[in-house]
Structures are given as structure tokens and as C-alpha cells.
Amino acid sequence: xxxxxxxxxxxxxxxxxxxxxxxxxxxxxxxxxxxxxxxxxxxxxxxxxxxxxxxxxxxxxxxxxxxxxxxxxxxxxxxxxxxxxxxxxxxxxxxxxxxxxxxxxxxxxxxxxxxxxxxxxxxxxxxxxxxxxxxxxxxxxxxxxxxxxxxxxxxxxxxxxxxxxxxxxxxxxxxxxxxxxxxxxxxxxxxxxxxxxxxxxxxxxxxxxxxxxxxxxxxxxxxxxxxxxxxxxxxxxxxxxxxxxxxxxxxxxxxxxxxxxxxxxxxxxxxxxxxxxxxxxxxxxxxxxxxxxxxxxxxxxxxxxxxxxxxxxxxxxxxxxxxxxxxxxxxxxxxxxxxxxxxxxxxxxxxxxxxxxxxxxxxxxxxxxxxxxxxxxxxxxxxxxxxxxxxxxxxxxxxxxxxxxxxxxxxxxxxxxxxxxxxxxxxxxxxxxxxxxxxxxxxxxxxxxxxxxxxxxxxxxxxxxxxxxxxxxxxxxxxxxxxxxxxxxxxxxxxxxxxxxxxxxxxxxxxxxxxxxxxxxxxxxxxxxxxxxxxxxxxxxxxxxxxxxxxxxxxxxxxxxxxxxxxxxxxxxxxxxxxxxxxxxxxxxxxxxxxxxxxxxxxxxxxxxxxxxxxxxxxxxxxxxxxxxxxxxxxxxxxxxxxxxxxxxxxxxxxxxxxxxxxxxxxxxxxxxxxxxxxxxxxxxxxxxxxxxxxxxxxxxxxxxxxxxxxxxxxxxxxxxxxx
Amino acid sequence: xxxxxxxxxxxxxxxxxxxxxxxxxxxxxxxxxxxxxxxxxxxxxxxxxxxxxxxxxxxxxxxxxxxxxxxxxxxxxxxxxxxxxxxxxxxxxxxxxxxxxxxxxxxxxxxxxxxxxxxxxxxxxxxxxxxxxxxxxxxxxxxxxxxxxxxxxxxxxxxxxxxxxxxxxxxxxxxxxxxxxxxxx
Numbered sequence: 001x002x003x004x005x006x007x008x009x010x011x012x013x014x015x016x017x018x019x020x021x022x023x024x025x026x027x028x029x030x031x032x033x034x035x036x037x038x039x040x041x042x043x044x045x046x047x048x049x050x051x052x053x054x055x056x057x058x059x060x061x062x063x064x065x066x067x068x069x070x071x072x073x074x075x076x077x078x079x080x081x082x083x084x085x086x087x088x089x090x091x092x093x094x095x096x097x098x099x100x101x102x103x104x105x106x107x108x109x110x111x112x113x114x115x116x117x118x119x120x121x122x123x124x125x126x127x128x129x130x131x132x133x134x135x136x137x138x139x140x141x142x143x144x145x146x147x148x149x150x151x152x153x154x155x156x157x158x159x160x161x162x163x164x165x166x167x168x169x170x171x172x173x174x175x176x177x178x179x180x181x182x183x184x185x186x187x188x189x190x191x192x193x194x195x196x197x198x199x200x201x202x203x204x205x206x207x208x209x210x211x212x213x214x215x216x217x218x219x220x221x222x223x224x225x226x227x228x229x230x231x232x233x234x235x236x237x238x239x240x241x242x243x244x245x246x247x248x249x250x251x252x253x254x255x256x257x258x259x260x261x262x263x264x265x266x267x268x269x270x271x272x273x274x275x276x277x278x279x280x281x282x283x284x285x286x287x288x289x290x291x292x293x294x295x296x297x298x299x300x301x302x303x304x305x306x307x308x309x310x311x312x313x314x315x316x317x318x319x320x321x322x323x324x325x326x327x328x329x330x331x332x333x334x335x336x337x338x339x340x341x342x343x344x345x346x347x348x349x350x351x352x353x354x355x356x357x358x359x360x361x362x363x364x365x366x367x368x369x370x371x372x373x374x375x376x377x378x379x380x381x382x383x384x385x386x387x388x389x390x391x392x393x394x395x396x397x398x399x400x401x402x403x404x405x406x407x408x409x410x411x412x413x414x415x416x417x418x419x420x421x422x423x424x425x426x427x428x429x430x431x432x433x434x435x436x437x438x439x440x441x442x443x444x445x446x447x448x449x450x451x452x453x454x455x456x457x458x459x460x461x462x463x464x465x466x467x468x469x470x471x472x473x474x475x476x477x478x479x480x481x482x483x484x485x486x487x488x489x490x491x492x493x494x495x496x497x498x499x500x501x502x503x504x505x506x507x508x509x510x511x512x513x514x515x516x517x518x519x520x521x522x523x524x525x526x527x528x529x530x531x532x533x534x535x536x537x538x539x540x541x542x543x544x545x546x547x548x549x550x551x552x553x554x555x556x557x558x559x560x561x562x563x564x565x566x567x568x569x570x571x572x573x574x575x576x577x578x579x580x581x582x583x584x585x586x587x588x589x590x591x592x593x594x595x596x597x598x599x600x601x602x603x604x605x606x607x608x609x610x611x612x613x614x615x616x617x618x619x620x621x622x623x624x625x626x627x628x629x630x631x632x633x634x635x636x637x638x639x640x641x642x643x644x645x646x647x648x649x650x651x652x653x654x655x656x657x658x659x660x661x662x663x664x665x666x667x668x669x670x671x672x673x674x675x676x677x678x679x680x681x682x683x684x685x686x687x688x689x690x691x692x693x694x695x696x697x698x699x700x701x702x703x704x705x706x707x708x709x710x711x712x713x714x715x716x717x718x719x720x721x722x723x724x
Numbered sequence: 725x726x727x728x729x730x731x732x733x734x735x736x737x738x739x740x741x742x743x744x745x746x747x748x749x750x751x752x753x754x755x756x757x758x759x760x761x762x763x764x765x766x767x768x769x770x771x772x773x774x775x776x777x778x779x780x781x782x783x784x785x786x787x788x789x790x791x792x793x794x795x796x797x798x799x800x801x802x803x804x805x806x807x808x809x810x811x812x813x814x815x816x817x818x819x820x821x822x823x824x825x826x827x828x829x830x831x832x833x834x835x836x837x838x839x840x841x842x843x844x845x846x847x848x849x850x851x852x853x854x855x856x857x858x859x860x861x862x863x864x865x866x867x868x869x870x871x872x873x874x875x876x877x878x879x880x881x882x883x884x885x886x887x888x889x890x891x892x893x894x895x896x897x898x899x900x901x902x903x904x905x906x907x908x909x
């Protein structure tokens with residue numbers, strides 16, 4: 001068709017490009033002109049491949065919301081440097097030079113925190129012109145050494161985060177191509193930093209020494225010219241340099257294999273924290289040296305002095321290859337940056353103080369507890385790297401051993417050939433995958449946990465089939481076969497327990513992420529309740545089996561959980577779980593009763609019913625049959641008859657309170673569990689009281705309003721009764 | 725993508741004067757763009773608007789009060805991982821007209837068309853801080869399916885909301901017999 005069009009058009013006036021062997025050249029301008037005449041106002045050409053992504057990726061030039069501006073002050077780094085945007089030295093006045101150097105250090109710290117918090121490296125740390133041209137600063141030892149260690153630190157952090165692969169989060173974080181991340185000799189950054197630190201330290205000692213001694217150091221050059229300020233400037237610099245040194249040490253120690261550097265890392269973490277404190281203390285002096293610069297609150301400034309740092313231009317990188325999002329970003333304030341690093345160091349310290357317990361249950365518990373403090377990406381990446389290395393736990397414990405221990409397989413048969421089995425190897429991969437997922441941010445974590453439930457279901461079936469096949473094949477009932485069957489039984493029970501644990505974590509994370517609305521609490525607590533019951537069942541089975549093994553091998557399985565629970569001594573872990581079950585059951589029943597008695601009314605939705613909402617919330621659990629036979633009709637059936645009167649008569653919350661009292665002493669030397677028990681007790685107590693009030697006054701007082709709040713526990717709600 | 729204030733049923737005083745119109749062509753585009761640009765945090769290029777209104781004009785509605793455009797909804801629908809899915813891209817009501825049920829009216833019209841066109845579900849994203857929108861969609865039967873970490877350019881998380889339309893086979897009364905421990909009465 002194009003050829004035809006060309007034929008009809010007058011010949012181009014320009015000299016045609018000579019045709020080659022495989023090509024014929026023609027001017028298409030007349031064709032385009034003609035086509036344009038066919039287009040009316042408002043008409044569009046729509047290419048099939050122009051999809052939503054293409055539309056969303058398009059930018060409108062000069063739209064302030066989209067276009068952060070390619071026209072910046074300078075067209076290149078060199079032009080900026082020529083124009084004096086980043087002078088070396090920063091000032092010929094040595095006092096001003098030191099002052100400005102400190103501002104640069106502070107602004108870099110603010111940039112670094114902003115980067116950690118999810119912005120691109122190009123728009124944050126590498127908005128520093130001094131960093132972009134590593135060689136230029138070589139005559140300025142202070143700035144040069146600082147820039148070197150910052151670059152080396154960024155490199156180390158990027159490598160930890162990319163190793164950890166925390167999924168979508170690191171996309172922007174690790175993008176660094178086109179940036180001068182690898183300065184010459186950056187690997188020796190510490191020796192240079194140490195030398196500079198030593199010099200400043202000597203300068204500090206010199207200015208503090210009595211004047212009689214000063215004469216001895218005649219060839220000695222002070223940091224700057226104003227002797228009255230010498231001490232304070234030396235101190236302000238020293239804490240900044242030392243922070244960098246210790247922080248770099250923290251990162252390298254934490255990367256040592258098998259957690260060997262953790263103890264040393266803790267020492268450096270403590271030093272970092274104390275240097276940060278010194279930096280905060282120096283801000284009063286620094287502010288006093290720059291009067292009149294504090295328009296607006298100091299809280300918003302990116303330096304301790306409140307001055308704008310010299311040598312930064314975020315727009316320069318628009319022209320570099322490193323991708324910058326189309327928007328200008330706001331750099332965190334210096335105060336916020338210090339807060340960020342304090343929190344990061346605290347989180348890293350928690351990781352370093354973990355005793356690398358070989359028990360998987362303890363690891364899972366640790367990660368879950370760690371996540372409660374909402375650690376940021378860098379801390380989570382470090383944890384993940386520590387937990388999983390070379391396909392082993394802590395790079396040390398092979399997964400088969402970890403699994404058999406978790407499954408309470410008796411010691412005598414743990415070293416079995418079974419570990420080479422395909423399904424067992426796959427199970428090991430699932431455990432590694434689970435550990436990695438647990439280190440990601442809760443939003444991503446929940447999505448992945450929901451998805452892997454299916455894998456855990458599948459591996460269970462595979463293992464079951466494999467074990468059955470194996471026991472069928474072997475004809476002699478040798479000791480080896482017995483051992484194999486024994487391991488198989490233990491592992492199968494454990495896989496189920498673990499699957500339900502993942503399901504419970506998936507459900508509970510929904511509260512943290514605020515995915516449930518009050519009208520859905522009933523079904524969520526009901527689901528948590530059925531899942532917890534399953535965990536209890538498997539846990540009890542596991543415990544019973546490990547107690548039985550060796551003694552009563554003939555009697556393998558028990559008929560019901562309650563039998564186990566009635567054993568003379570119920571283990572505290574089981575009682576703990578029972579307490580949670582009582583609370584979940586109590587809440588589900590109370591919510592159902594309130595609805596059934598029309599004390600919490602919800603207007604029906606015009607487009608669907610509760611059934612669809614149930615399917616949506618629990619789709620992934622239902623797909624993986626977790627638990628078996630649990631469905632919406634079952635939920636309906638078990639909640640439609642809930643009544644307040646019955647609930648008061650059989651108060652689940654009172655049961656929970658009783659269990660707490662019983663189990664308290666078993667956890668007296670475990671502060672974390674004791675605190676959790678206290679929270680459970682409070683939920684139980686408040687709900688029990690609320691239940692009594694509602695059942696007595698509710699029918700008589702229609703103005704009574706019941707709502708649910710999380711003021712005692714992060715995911716177990718407490719009923720709040722108010723008169724409207 | 726939405727921004728709404730708290731709906732208040734009592735305040736639907738002027739609601740009867742609001743006129744709802746289906747997208748009628750290029751003349752409506754500047755009205756839609758003006759509203760969205762002003763009220764939503766996310767910037768959209770002209771291509772994004774045209775992408776939606778040219779391909780799915782039947783899913784786009786505008787609300788007028790005495791000739792002035794005070795609200796709009798922009799949507800799409802299509803195949804998504806083996807389901808036919810509707811998507812609400814933008815929903816805006818100008819500040820002084822909020823709380824009168826206009827957004828509910830607008831979005832209900834779009835969802836209705838989606839349902840009639842055979843969609844199995846409807847999705848959208850809303851900022852986690854946008855309580856008004858979350859409440860509105862909650863009333864319409866949407867569930868918060870996922871939280872999307874730092875979804876927006878401004879760094880705020882989003883919820884992915886989902887509305888599942890009833891499927892005939894979902895409501896069959898074949899329930900397995902409940903085990904005794906699951907009965908809560």
C-alpha cells in the first residue's frame with residue numbers, strides 16, 4: 001500500500017539517495033503531508049502496541065507534575081565544575097573550608113538515608129559533584145577520604161541488597177550504572193580515612209595542650225585559622241569521620257561467612273551509635289557559626305549547621321545513564337537521617353545478637369519478632385544474607401538436618417540416605433525460600449506466603465507418594481526400612497504443621513497491612529481459629545510421636561487432639577496455642593452473635609455477597625485446601641447460630657484467662673513470651689467484660705454501639721462499647 | 725488513583741440536581757483532564773486519558789451540576805490472567821461536591837456496565853491514606869486484596885481493591901458436614 005501511495009505522488013525535489021543492493025530509498029515527506037491532511041481535529045492514530053504501559057510511560061514536556069526538567073543549570077558535570085559549582089578547596093579561608101566540608105558530609109548522610117528509604121542512588125548520594133569526579137578531590141584529604149568511604153559503603157550496601165534479592169524493593173535501590181561507584185583505590189578507603197582521622201586527632205590534642213607544649217610542635221599545622229574554634233571543629237569532624245569508619249566496619253563484619261563477624265560488628269555498632277550522638281551534640285556549635293541561615297525550621301535542613309551544602313546538583317544525573325524517575329525528590333533532613341541510622345544500627349544490632357540457633361522454630365520466631373520493629377530494606381537484606389548462605393542455614397547447617405530436627409526425628413536415625421531424595425531436596429529449597437520471604441517487607445511477604453502455600457501442599461503429596469512407594473518396594477522389613485518410615489512419618493506431620501503456620505502468618509499479616517474491614521473480622525477470626533486448631537493438632541501429634549518413638553511404636557496415631565490435650569502434663573507451647581485459639585474462637589463467635597442479633601448491622605453490597613468476599617480473602621488458602629474441607633458454607637453453618645446468651649454461658653475469653661494463669665509461670669524467664677501472654681490476657685479480660693455488658697444492656701439499650709479496636713494486641717481485637 | 729472525601733448520606737441535598745452523562749467525545753476530554761489533574765496525586769499524560777476514553781467510552785461517566793462538570797470516572801476492561809476484568813482508573817469529585825453520593829453514583833454506573841459486559845471482577849488501586857475512597861468501595865463490596873508497597877510516585881502504599889461478581893456455581897449449597905470443633909454456637 002505504501003508503494004502505491006508513493007507512485008501517485010509527485011517526485012521528490014531533493015536528489016534521491018542511490019539505491020543499494022538490498023534497499024531502495026524514497027522521501028516520505030509528501031506521503032506524511034498527505035496523511036496529515038486526512039486527520040481531523042481530535043482524531044488519533046492508535047497503534048495496536050500502544051498499550052496502557054506505553055501511555056503511562058509517556059511524559060508531557062513542561063508539565064510540572066511529570067517533567068522534572070531536562071533543562072538544568074548545567075549541561076554536564078564538567079560544565080558545573082568549570083562554573084565553580086564544586087570548588088577544591090571549597091574556600092581559601094580555611095575556617096570556611098572546614099565548615100563547608102562538614103556541611104557536605106552532613107548533606108551526604110542525609111542523601112544516603114534518603115537512598116536507603118527507597119529513592120535512586122543517582123538522585124541522592126550521587127547528586128554530589130565531588131563523588132562524580134573521584135580524582136578531583138585528591139588534594140583535599142578530608143573531603144577525599146570521606147568521599148572514598150562513602151562510595152565504598154554504597155558499593156557494599158548495594159552488594160548485600162542485590163545478593164538478598166528482596167524482590168521489587170531493590171529495583172531502584174541497586175541501580176547504579178553510569179555512576180562513579182568504583183573510584184581508584186576505594187578498597188583502601190579505610191587506611192586513608194585512618195590517616196586523616198589521626199591528623200585531626202593530633203590537631204585536637206595540640207589545641208588542647210597548654211601553650212608551653214605547643215612550641216614543640218612548631219611545624220604543626222592546625223585544622224583552620226581561628227584557634228578559638230579549633231577544638232569544636234576538630235571534634236565535629238572527628239565524630240563524622242569515625243562514624244564512617246565504624247559503619248564501614250559494621251557492614252564488612254556482617255558479611256563474613258557463617259556469621260563469624262557478628263560479635264565484632266556489635267562493637268562497631270556501639271561505636272557508630274556513640275559517634276552519631278557526638279554528631280548531634282556538635283550541631284549546636286555548628287549552628288552558632290552560621291547565623292542568619294535559619295530561615296525555616298532547622299528540622300527541615302539537611303545539615304547540622306542549617307547551611308545549604310556546596311557541590312550538589314540533583315538535576316545533573318538526568319543527563320547521565322543512571323535512571324532517574326521523572327520527579328524531583330525531597331532529601332530527608334539531617335535530623336531524620338540521624339534517626340534513620342540510629343534505627344538501622346539498632347536493627348543490625350538485633351541481628352548480630354541473635355545466637356544462630358540451629359532450631360528452625362527459633363529462627364522463624366526470631367524473624368517474625370524482628371519484623372515487628374518494621375526494619376528497613378538494608379537491615380532486612382542483612383538478616384536474609386545471614387540466614388541463607390550457600391543453600392545452608394547460616395551457611396553452616398545443611399537443610400536436611402534442620403528439617404529432621406524441626407520434625408523431631410529421633411537423633412539415632414537422622415543421618416539417613418533419605419536426604420538425597422528428590423522431594424526432600426525440594427523441601428529444603430522450600431524452607432530456604434520461606435526464610436527469604438520472611439525477610440521481605442510485609443506487603444510483599446504476605447503475597448508470597450499466600451503463593452507458596454500451594455508448593456507446600458504439593459511437596460506434602462510428593463513426599464507421601466515417595467515414602468509409600470519406597471516402603472512398598474523394599475521387601476525385607478529391615479531396620480533401615482523402619483528408620484525410613486519413622487523419618488517419613490515425622491517429616492509429613494511437620495510439613496503439615498509448617499504449612500498451617502504459613503497460613504496463619506498469611507492471615508495475621510492481613511491485620512498489620514490493614515487488609516480487613518470490620519465487617520470481615522468475623523470470617524477472618526473464624527479462619528484463624530480453624531488454622532490454629534490444625535497447628536495444634538499437628539504440633540500435638542509431633543510431640544506425641546517424639547515421646548512415643550522408641551517406647552510405643554505400635555500405637556502411632558491418636559484419634560483426636562483433645563485426647564492429647566488431656567494428657568497429664570500439657571506442654572506450655574500447646575497451652576499457649578490453646579489460649580490463642582480460645583481468643584480467635586471467642587472473637588469470631590462474638591462478632592457472629594452481634595451480627596445475628598442485629599447489633600452490628602452492615603448494609604448489603606449492591607454487587608455481591610459475603611460469599612464472594614470470603615472467596616476473595618481466602619482464595620489462596622482455599623485453592624491449596626488449607627485446611628481440608630473448609631469452605632464458606634461451613635463458615636456460615638458454624639456462625640449462623642451464634643447467640644450472645646450462649647456465648648456468655650460458655651465464655652471463650654474466660655477460658656483464655658484461665659490458660660494464661662496456668663501457663664504464666666512456665667514463661668517467667670522469657671520476657672517476650674510473658675509480654676505476649678499479658679497482651680492475650682488483656683484481650684481476654686476486656687472482651688469478657690464487654691460481652692457481659694452487651695448481653696445485659698444490649699437488648700434494652702438500642703443506642704449501644706460496639707466497635708473493635710487493636711489497643712491491646714496487634715491482631716486480636718478488643719470490643720469497645722459506647723453509647724451513641 | 726482515587727480521591728474522595730467521606731460520604732454522608734444525609735447531605736445528598738443537591739444530589740437530585742446532578743446529571744450523569746456518559747462520555748460523548750473529544751469535548752468531554754478537557755473536562756475530565758481538568759478534574760483529574762487538579763485532584764489526583766498521580767500525573768497522567770494525554771495519551772493515558774485517550775487510551776481509556778477512546779477504547780472504553782461506555783465505561784466513562786461525567787457528573788454535571790447546572791452545566792458545570794463536578795465529577796468523573798474513567799475505566800477499562802479486558803482479559804487479565806484468564807479472567808475478564810474491569811478496572812477503575814480514575815474517580816474524582818471536586819471538593820465542594822463531596823459527601824453527596826456523586827462518586828458512588830458514577831462508579832456504580834461503570835461497574836454496572838462492566839457486569840453486563842461479562843466481567844468477572846473489578847479492580848482498582850487506592851492510596852492507603854484515602855479513607856473516603858476505601859469506605860466507598862467497601863460499601864460496594866470491594867475487598868482489600870493486597871497492599872502494594874510504595875506504589876505511588878509520592879512513596880505512599882496502595883491497596884489493590886477487588887470486587888468479585890457472584891458466579892452461579894459458587895452458591896451451590898453443597899457443604900461438607902462440619903466437624904464438631906468448628907461449630908461456633
